[in-house]
Amino acid sequence: MKCEVCGIDLDKDGFCPKCNRRYICLQENLNIMDGYRIAKINKLLYHSKNHNKYLEEKTDYELNYLRGEFVERYKKEDRLNNDYEETIKTLDGKVIYHCHEPLSDHINHGNAKKKEEDK
DSSP: OBOTTTOOBOOTTSBOTTTOOBOOOOOOOOOOOOOEEEEEEOTTTOOOSSOOEEEEEEEEEEEETTTTEEEEEEEEEETTTTEEEEEEEETTSOEEEEEEEEGGGOOSOGGGSOOGGGO
């Protein structure tokens, strides 16, 4: 690395031997993790009051606060074939959670959990 004023090589501590300016090297890393989401809608093929999508599939990356690291989450809801699948794994491929069951059996999860006053 060279001094911006003098053009002389800096010493190991980042000081210019001629003008005695000090340079600090800052480095910032940014990791971008991208996912996808597919939602298929066909009102003639599938019609429901609550859900107009007959297939939803998504992969995204989210921070798992308990583990303190990012995880990959894959989720698929196929309402025509009554299929539900969810897999959560670490970025190195270790499976933390896997669920594959009929969608009709997948009740009382997430926002559909019964609240204390409903029990």
